[in-house]
Amino acid sequence: MSQALDEIKIGGLGASRKRVEDDRFIRGRGNYTDDITLPGMLHMEILRSPLAHARIKSVDASKAWDIPGVRLVLTGEMMATRNLAWMPTLSYDTQAVLATDKVRFQGQEVACVIADDPYIAKDACEAIDVEYEPLPVIVNPVQAQADGAPVIRDDKENQPDNVIYDWEVGDKAGTDRAFEQADVISKLKLHYPRSHPSPIECCGSIADFNRATSKLTVYMTTQAPHIIRAAVALVAELPEHMIRIVSPDIGGGFGNKVPVYPGYVCSILASILLERPVKWIEDKSGNLISTGFARDMYLDSEMALRKDGKILGVRIHADADHGAFFSDAQPSKFKIGLLHSAFAAYDIPAGHLTARGTYSNKAPGGVAYRCSFRVTEAMFFQERMMQAAAVDLGIDQAEFRRMNFVQDEQFPYRTAFGFLTDSGQYAKCLDVGLKAVGYEEFRQQQAEARKRGRLLGLGISTMTEPLGAGNSREYDILGIKMFDSAELKVHMTGKAILRTGAKSQGQGHETTWAQIVAHELGLPAEDVVVEEGDTDTAPFGMGTYASRSTPVAGAAVAMVSRKIRAKARKLAAHLLEVSEEDIEWELGRFYVRSAPDRGVTIQECAMAAYSNMPDGMEPGLENTAYYDPPNLTWPFAVYIVTVEVDPETGVWDVLNMVAVDDCGVRINPMIVEGQIMGGLTEAYAMSSTQFITFDSEGNCVGSNYMDYMLPSAWETPGFELHSEVVTPSPHHPIGAKGVGECAAVGGPAAFVNAVMDAISDTGVRNIDMPLLPDRVWEAIKYHRDVSGAPPVRADD
Amino acid sequence: MYPSRFRYEAPRSIAEAIALLREGGDDAKVLAGGQSLVPLMKLRFASPELIVDINNLPGLDYHREDPDGTIRIGALCRHADLERSALLKARQPVMAAAAPLIADPIVRNRGTLVGSLCHADPQGDWASVVTALGGFVVARGPGGRRTIPIADFVTGPFQNALAPDEIAVEAIIPAPKGALAGGYLKLERRVGDFATVGVAVATESSGGKVTRAGIALTGVGGSTINATAAAEALVGQPLSAESIRQAADLAAEAARPRTDHRGSAEYKRHMVRTFVVRILSRGDGGEAAAGNGGEAGAGNGSEAGAGGGTQNSAGNGTADGGAERAA
Known part of the structure; x- marks a missing residue:
């Protein structure tokens, strides 16, 4: 009998493979996209x-047209004649x-120049004269809903104000009853400031329309190439089979590279008009000032409690x-994403x-940044509450959480907001964390x-995330339904190529x-090459995005491998001259x-698939699997932070941080x-330190790395x-749950809770x-809450 | 980076450089370390027509001490040279404290002290340090060489006293007449951030009394602030809790901070006071500043931040620091 393979040695599940x-x-x-150079390629710059x-x-572009080397200037007016001044968003x-009628945020795209090189394009952007008539500016939901507030979206019919939606979920009557029965009602109001995914590589595209073949190829920084193909087919009214989207290497996404941006659309149109490849590479300020941001949510909520610590109900209101x-x-289908995963x-x-969503004079977005659609706000609020x-x-922080956890035997557990959590050992994770930190x-x-x-503090945060x-x-x-896919082709020598519908931006697919x-x-594992990103x-x-690769595409990889194994089993039976039932x-x-x-080895089966298949069997050893997950996966984590706050300066230092992540089976622990x-x-x-905010005139503070503080x-x-x-x-084929976002989701509350614990005497x-x-110092000195994003406070 | 079009020259001699600057007039800019100029050109906030790169000029990368104790820093001496300098560690505690706090290691590898003085950013650290030490800038132009006191050299935010055809070739730190002490403390949100607040303090003492003092403030006004009244409050008497408190209050009064995303005006003023006290209190042992934020802000699971006494204890009277990177 041959020695069974050592799974770790072949780089299987659990191997910390480089x-x-x-x-x-x-x-x-x-x-990367910017590494690609095509013959005859032109360069595009955006005027913001x-x-x-x-x-x-x-908008007067005549001086720009006069600059030698300028090939095309696109304005809103020109886009409008092609019905492309506006595009649909993924939120309908x-x-x-x-821009045609108005500009609605600082950094909005007003015109594009396509020129022989990017220097000329930039010079020409500066030569475009735009005459603006300033309008009153709205930078937060309060201003957006004030009486007499200017209507930002006056382009839309039936939009009399700045409210985008009102949405609710849960049991209002039952919750009201819980509050009637409460011994104690706790309240908390907070703001989760706007932040930005800020991938090191900014967005960009190279559109290459070939008139001879009628085919459009777009190399671009997208986390979701197939969705882009569908969107281009719909927006540009090109036949889908004549569109090829290629995502080459991507230098970070974090959700920033899911949406369709004006730069992509303009480069595509320019290539079609000029019949030459057109490259657009966004600069850092352009990325920070105009592309998909995250958070910017105001939460105002209360919790109904029994004296002994039992939570009876929770009311949450969110202004996004x-x-x-x-x-x-x-x-x-939830307007506010998965915010109602709070307290799951x-x-x-x-x-x-x-929840109420409102417009403001700020860059659009809201759900990006390492977050399964507002779970970050949900978990932050949950743990602050x-x-x-x-x-x-007056109950111990750890004990209060423990007594209210969903217990191991309650799974699958239906939450008050309707989610079905799949599994977990919450108390055990907490115990591990408390022991590690020396609680x-x-x-x-x-x-x-x-x-x-001296002010020491300890903060606990837990999180579970629907992935x-x-x-x-x-x-x-x-x-288009949210499934994913994998295609596996095993060559005759037992080497293989795997392709999936996902797209790595650093995850290590x-x-x-x-x-x-x-x-x-x-x-x-070294015999399997993985390819992604080419439609x-x-x-x-x-x-x-949304930590969905492993839960969905990863599951598809397992399922397609099992299809291959099923066929290999038939080949093995043929080679061993026994019936399939006798094979192990x-x-x-x-x-x-x-x-x-x-x-027989799997490699021998692969060879047989091309050289010695049984009569009637289709040759080859390849297959495709589409995986529609039966439920979300629910990883869990406990994060505990200890800090010391300097009462004189408000400076705080992290003494220790312990993270206990239960993300199910780990494919590659490293x-x-x-x-x-x-x-x-x-x-x-x-x-x-990290936030993007706006002054009262709507100027973006945080539009470069001098002000947007990546640590x-x-x-x-x-x-x-x-x-x-x-x-x-x-329910996942290999028991994995996804992990990419968990720490970014659950971590912030642990740090904040630790600082708040340190200054609890105030x-x-x-x-x-x-x-x-300065905010911590202000809280200590004046014993008052410090709310809002920093520049909101007036000088003197 | 796509700056506006510019002409680039890299002269081999000072005379050649001056001739080029003369030719370029107001549209010419000197490039040394480039850590301020190049970002401005990238953003097209600056669009000089002529760049005179002085990196090929021989003999400007020095820093040295004259026999009388004067310290001279050449125009091509990098922040990193000063950070690693045994001379500063032994002889110049205020500068030794500031050098590791300039921006980040990448900037320090290229940026220069003299360039920082020329740039005259109100949030620049060196201008405060050189002001507190009563230093000078040496300029070379067609008419020869002149030595400009730092207070006259920095004429406003991003403005200096150089004529268009002059090059700053050297900074001079005069020899202290007594025992030199002091330090530089800086609050920043992150390594490489501009100072939320920076405070430079230098004292010279002999016979148990402070004979000269300089206090200068970074980031709390339209320009580097020379807190002369605060410094005067220390002179002519031994350093005491009372004189320190008085100097700190006067320094806070001299500050002209604005509320912005780095912090409130009130807080910045408070931090000026706090930093003056912390720098001056270190040497006399008894009043070691409380709190954390010290040990270069590390955190990192180390002992840092575990309370009083974790700051760099150096500064007053010692030669190896007085530096703190808070936040």
């Missing part, structure tokens, strides 16, 4: 509005491609500031959530330090997908049940840890990661993020 894509990235041999809200009185609104266009790239980890009988409620009740000892240390005027959008019943984009194949088929070759899929499988090998040393560390870094950034290695605290709790997803209930030292 990322195969890193070799080319580290050597500078990646192939300096004002947040203004009527366009005139419209968005200006190039969507910017000038409702362009959320989110596939749920807690056994709460009743809940009611209302849990902290406030525990303080109100009891820290509380003693904290009390002693306080006597000497894997979707199932096709509840999730679609433009009517080329590494991990091969590991799933290795796990299912026993092919060494001419990849199977149709919905792309990568071990990793990489079929053998005869009654004679285990008689067997990549999972990298994802968690990256997410925690972003969580720290959002809690401490460096210097500031970023160390993290202690724990992986000892593993609850496999009961009685201050909330400091809105980011917790810049």
Whole structure:
């Protein structure tokens, strides 16, 4: 009997295999959109509005046309003649491609120049004269809903005000009853500031329309190439089979590269008009000032509690500031995304959530940034509310959470807002975290330090995140159901190529997908090459965002491997001259049940598929699987942070951070840890320094890396990661749950809770993020809440 | 980066450089480290027609001490040279404290002290340090060489006293007449951020009394602020809790901060006061500043931030620091 394969050695499930894509990235041999040069290629630059809200009185491009090397100037007016001045958004609104009537946010696209080189294009943009008539500016939902507020979207019929939607979910009557029965009602109001996904590579595209073949090829930075193909087919009215979207290497996405942006549309139109390739590469300010942002939500809520700590119900109201266009790239039928996943980890009988979306003179977006469609706001609010409620009740932070957790035996658990959580061991994760951080000892240390005027604090945050959008019943984009796909072709020598409908932007698909194949088929992972992002070759899929790759495309990889294995089994039976029922499988090998040393390897089966198949069998060994998940997957995590706050300066330092992630089965533990560390870094950034905000004139503060503070290695605290709790997803083929966003989702509340705990003697209930030292100092000095985004406060 | 079109020259001698500047007039700019000029050109906030790159000029990359204790820094001496300088660590605690806090390591590798003074950014660190130390800038032009006190050299935000055809070739830090002490503290949101607040303090003492003091403020006004009244409050007496408090209050009064996304005006004023006290309180041992934020802001699971005493304890009277990167 042959030795069974060692799964870790072949790079299967659980192997911390080095990322195969890193070799080319580290050597500078990646192939990003801006690396691509096509013969005869022209360059496009965008002229953006300096004002947040203004009527366009005139656009005079004559001086731009006069500059040698300028090939085309596109204005809103020219787009309008082609019915392209506006485009549909993924949230059933419209968005200006190039402004015609008004500009509605600072940085909005007003005109484009296509020229021989980018220097000329930029010079020509500066030569375009735009005459603006400034209009009153709206930068938050309060202003948007004020009496007499200017209507931002006066382009739309039946839009008398700035309200986009009112939406609700849950049981209002039941929740009202819970509040009537409450001993204590806890309240909390907060703002989750606007942030930006800020991938290091900005957006860009190279459109190449070939008149001879009528084919349009677009190389572009998109996380969802097939959706873009569908959108281009619909917007540009080109036949779908004549459109090829290619996503080459992508330098980070974080949700920023899901939407369709005006730059893509203009480069496509320009290429069609000029019959030459047109390259558009966004600069950093353009990316930060105009593309899909995240958060910017005001939450005002209350919790009904029994004296003993039992949560009876929760009421949540959210005001979401969507910017000038409702362009959320989110596939749920819920207007406010998955905000109602809040409190999903807690056994709460009743809940009611209302949400209102409003327009403002700010860049459009709202759901991007490492977040499964507003789960970040949900979990942040949940854990800030849990902290406030525990303080109100005088119950220990950890104990309060433990007593309200959904218990292990309650799964599958229907939440008050209607989600069905699949599995978890919440209390166990909390225990691991408390032990790691030394909870009891820290509380003693904290009390002693306080006597000497030192402020130590500990913050707990838990999170559970609905991942894997979707199932096709509840999730679609433009009517296309949310499934994903994988195609596996095993060559005769047992080497293979795998393609999926997802698209890696740093997640490491080329590494991990091969590991799933290795796990299912026993092919060494290094024998499987992974290709994604080309709509001419990849199977149709919905792309990568919302931590959906592993839950959906990853599942498809497992399923297609199983289809291959099923055929290989028939080939094995043929080779071994026994009936299929007599065949057993071990990793990489079929053998005869009654004679285990008689067997054939998967590679021998592959060769037979091309050279020795049984009569009547279709040759070849390839297949495709489309996977429609039966439910979302629900990873869980506990994050605990300890800090010290300097009472004199408001500066706070992280002493320790412990992360306990239960994301189900880990395909590549090293990549999972990298994802968690990256997410925690972003969580720290959002809690401490990182935000985009606007002054009263709608000027964007945070439109470059001097003001939009990505943390460096210097500031970023160390993290202690724990992986000892593993609850496999009961419905995912390999038990994985997804992890890419968890730490960014659950992390921020842990940092904020720790600082609030440190200054709890002041009685201050909330400091809105980011917790810049001056805000912490203000809270300590004046014993008052510090609310809103920083520049909102007036000088003197 | 797509700046406006410009002509680029890289002269091999000062005379040649001056001739080029003369030719270019107001539309010419000197390029040394480029860490301020190049970003401005990228954003097209600056569109000079002529760039005179002085990096090929020989003999300007020095920093050295004269026999009398005067320190001279050449126009091509990089921040990183100063950060690693054994000379500054031994002889110039205020500069040694500031050098590692300039921007980030990448900027420090290319940027220059003299260039920073010329740029005259109100949030620039070196201008405060050189002001507190009573330094000078040496300019070379067609008419020869002149030495300009720093207070006269920085004429306003992003404005200096150079004529269009002059090049700043050297900064001079005069020799202290007594025991030199002091430091530089800076609050920033992140490494590489401009200072929310920066405070430079230098004192010279002999016979148990402060004989000279300089206090200068970064980021809390339209330009570098020379807090002369605050400095005067220290002179002529031994350093005491009372004189320190008085100097701190006067420095806070001299500040002209504005509320912005880095913090409120009130907070920035408070931080000026706090930093003056912290720098001056270190040497006399008893009043080691409380709180954390020290140890270069690390956090990072280390002992840092575990409260009083974790700051760099250096500064007053010692030669190895007085630096703190808060936040």
